[in-house]
Amino acid sequence: MHGILFPEFDVGVRATCDSHDDVMTVPWKEGKRMGKKIAVINDLSGFGRCSLTAAIPVISVMGAQPCPLPTAILSAQTGYPSFYCDDYTEKMEYFRREWEKMGVAFDGIYTGYVANEEQIMHIFRFLDTFHVGNPSGRGKAAERRRPFLLVDPVMGDDGRTYKMFTPKLLERMKRLAARADVITPNLTELCLLTGNDFQGCGFLTRNDRFLEAIEEMAREMIAKGPHVVVVTGIGFEDPADGVEKIGNLAVVKRGTRPQDGEEFPGRNVNGLSDGTIVSRLSAFPYIGGSFSGTGDLFASVLAGGMARGDEVFETVELAGEFIARAMEDAAREGVERNEGANFEKYLGMLNTWES
Numbered sequence: 001m002h003g004i005l006f007p008e009f010d011v012g013v014r015a016t017c018d019s020h021d022d023v024m025t026v027p028w029k030e031g032k033r034m035g036k037k038i039a040v041i042n043d044l045s046g047f048g049r050c051s052l053t054a055a056i057p058v059i060s061v062m063g064a065q066p067c068p069l070p071t072a073i074l075s076a077q078t079g080y081p082s083f084y085c086d087d088y089t090e091k092m093e094y095f096r097r098e099w100e101k102m103g104v105a106f107d108g109i110y111t112g113y114v115a116n117e118e119q120i121m122h123i124f125r126f127l128d129t130f131h132v133g134n135p136s137g138r139g140k141a142a143e144r145r146r147p148f149l150l151v152d153p154v155m156g157d158d159g160r161t162y163k164m165f166t167p168k169l170l171e172r173m174k175r176l177a178a179r180a181d182v183i184t185p186n187l188t189e190l191c192l193l194t195g196n197d198f199q200g201c202g203f204l205t206r207n208d209r210f211l212e213a214i215e216e217m218a219r220e221m222i223a224k225g226p227h228v229v230v231v232t233g234i235g236f237e238d239p240a241d242g243v244e245k246i247g248n249l250a251v252v253k254r255g256t257r258p259q260d261g262e263e264f265p266g267r268n269v270n271g272l273s274d275g276t277i278v279s280r281l282s283a284f285p286y287i288g289g290s291f292s293g294t295g296d297l298f299a300s301v302l303a304g305g306m307a308r309g310d311e312v313f314e315t316v317e318l319a320g321e322f323i324a325r326a327m328e329d330a331a332r333e334g335v336e337r338n339e340g341a342n343f344e345k346y347l348g349m350l351n352t353w354e355s
């Protein structure tokens with residue numbers, strides 16, 4: 001075993017890279033806490049501009065600290081013809097345990113790609129530890145709210161499932177989505193979650209009443225638990241101007257979660273909280289192309305917006321505009337689908353801080 005020395009921790013022993021016993025207990029000081037923290041459970045792919053390589057820059061530029069819990073480390077996302085995948089299933093519990101030992105707490109938890117169905121069981125365990133208020137804390141810590149939970153139910157796109165998909169994974173993803181405050185399925189994933197024929201879902205957008213049909217499915221999801229459902233990447237021809245567009249439909253239940261009486265993160269919708277469901281489509285002209293990682297970018301902006309306390313519809317609009325520009329840029333450059341959209345130069349749009 002080769003060790004890496006952490007000289008700043010005066011623990012009197014060599015702490016190794018994969019040390020996960022009690023030697024390296026680092027006290028986490030509430031008083032030193034700066035800003036918001038979001039645990040991001042997702043994979044790290046060398047190529048594809050998706051998952052953690054999308055989430056980390058987006059959440060950071062929006063002013064929160066992303067704390068990655070990798071589900072897998074890949075040479076490239078799985079859409080490439082060949083890739084190496086180092087599955088992190090067995091490591092997830094070490095992260096949970098170490099973070100518990102450190103006494104950390106999060107303002108948000110955001111889950112994305114899982115390499116297999118077993119990883120969702122690890123996420124449940126993680127939620128049992130961290131998706132809670134902090135009744136045992138003292139002083140300010142005792143007042144800590146339960147973090148928001150954003151689940152991006154990554155399972156497929158364009159009517160096709162990803163390589164890791166299994167019926168068991170779907171069953172567990174349904175249970176995970178039911179625990180979430182916010183979910184961000186694309187149309188394929190929404191069909192899977194609601195038990196609709198997802199091969200047929202693509203036809204929805206060529207139907208006059210496609211928005212009503214999608215909203216109906218989103219409402220079905222809201223009845224199961226989440227208060228915000230944002231259906232992402234809906235391609236359609238706008239009957240108003242005949243232009244091909246790509247839209248995101250936000251369906252939001254105003255108010256408090258009845259099961260725990262807490263305010264939910266999308267509460268700030270026109271300042272109302274009467275339990276009614278409101279929806280809004282925000283759409284942008286579709287320039288062409290489809291790119292890896294756009295769903296991950298979208299969910300990451302939403303997570304950053306929630307940590308910042310932004311209004312949910314405004315965040316959906318911002319995310320859509322950011323991604324539309326990144327896609328436009330990539331289409332102009334002839335970027336290959338698997339490489340992802342050119343989002344880097346547009347990150348500044350998300351930094352809307354008043355300092």
Ligand code: PXL
Pocket residue numbers: 043045050051074076077078079113154162292293294295296
């Ligand atoms: O963007 C979704 C995603 C995330 N992570 C990995 C993927 C994919 C989609 O193919 O392969 C590894």
